[in-house]
Amino acid sequence: MNETTAIESDLATAGFGGTVVLEIENLSKSFGGLTAVANLSFGVRAGTITSLIGSNGAGKTTAFNLITGYLEPDSGRIVFRGKRVDGLPPHEIVRTGISRTFQELRLFNRLTVLDNVLAAIPGQQGEGILRALRGGRALKADAERNAERGRAILRELMLDDHVDTLAEQLSYGQQKLLGLGRLLAAEAEFLLLDEPTSGLSPAMVEDFCNRMRALVAAGKTILLVEHNVEIVMQLSDWVIVLHQGRKIAEGTPDEIRRNVSVMHTYLGITS
Ligand SMILES: Nc1ncnc2c1ncn2[C@@H]1O[C@H](COP(=O)(O)OP(=O)(O)OP(=O)(O)O)[C@@H](O)[C@H]1O
Ligand SMILES: [Mg+2]
Structure with a gap:
């Protein structure tokens, strides 16, 4: 079974629909001796919210930078809607329908x-x-x-x-909203958001969650990096956990929540 088929079958068992629009295959990126993203593979289904979580330095932003062309992978492939996009510069990636916010x-x-x-x-x-x-x-x-x-x-x-x-x-909260405004202006179908709720008030966070749901209802696909695990669990269809650049778990929010070792050891959540 090749890697893409493995991703397809992993996601198929999760029981939610939509074709895999973004496929990350064996992606790696090192900075000097530090491996920031290590042999990472995952897929994102159309019309879902998929979250990348993990502690500081886990490689989440680096993964975003690779997907959006701000960094070139050392190895691996990034396929969006059946077309390889790894190695393309950011402005060409935007043209394929992928847009992002910055941490x-x-x-x-x-x-x-x-x-x-x-x-x-x-x-x-x-x-x-x-x-x-x-x-x-x-x-x-x-x-x-x-x-x-x-x-x-x-x-x-x-x-x-x-x-x-x-x-x-x-x-600061308004600046975060403006970042979201810039994302919406790009009119992309695939949105990557890097820590969109950090520093927002609880009311703004709730407003943000509603916006994300509305965007998905309007046909967008979202890949989210978010430290607030509660928001991740509420919003996501699928959760991918990174630790030191490696994927250590993926599953539905319930599956991740029940994974004691992930919650405790990697995310530091004990309850
Ligand atoms: N341009 C760079 N040059 C050198 N090292 C880098 C660079 N970008 C990231 N790193 C290192 O790669 C590792 C992963 O960083 P990354 O920013 O992807 O983590 P993250 O999961 O987004 O963390 P955070 O939750 O703090 O935002 C870290 O050890 C970081 O110091
Ligand atoms: Mg980051």
Whole structure:
């Protein structure tokens, strides 16, 4: 049985539907002598929330950086919708329909909130000749359409009072929302979120969970890195546990919760 078939059969036994849209096969990445991601394989089914969990330094962000082209794997394959994407640069990965947030936000601090969202709308670069041929009026119409979309996203996130505020002047919670706004602006079908709820108030966390459910209901697929195990257990269809770059367990939230060694030894949860 080859690796892909093994992933398929693992997930099939979990009993939830959707084809595997993202397949990670034997992925490895080292930094000098440190192996951050070690021979990692897993699959993500369409229309699900899959969570990657594990203690600090487990390799979660590195896995995201590999999937989104910010790092090149030392070995292994990443297949999205049947097409290999490992080794592609980030802007080409975005074009395939994969978008992400960053653990450390990476907003354009000196740009306004609206411009941060507009900068995340794809297809604004690299179409220069086409756009020039279409002429000024079409360009203006595009810009207006984009601005309206940007405003609609910000309204949805209740940031519409801040469209002209510089990103650096927002509260931390608002900056996290703006990161989410940038993710939504990319209109990708596959979303990776790295620690989206850290530093958010309980009300904002609840709002975030509802948003994630709404996104999945609207047809998106989500891969989540999240330290809050309760949120992971509530939201996820499938949970993958990493430790020192290796996958040490995967399963439904209930299966992971019942795995005493994972909960206790690797996640430090004793109850
Ligand atoms: N660019 C890099 N250069 C050198 N080492 C790195 C680099 N990026 C990550 N590492 C190391 O790789 C390991 C995995 O880091 P990674 O950021 O993927 O962990 P993580 O699971 O996201 O942790 P956290 O929960 O703290 O965000 C860590 O030991 C980290 O120090
Ligand atoms: Mg991380």
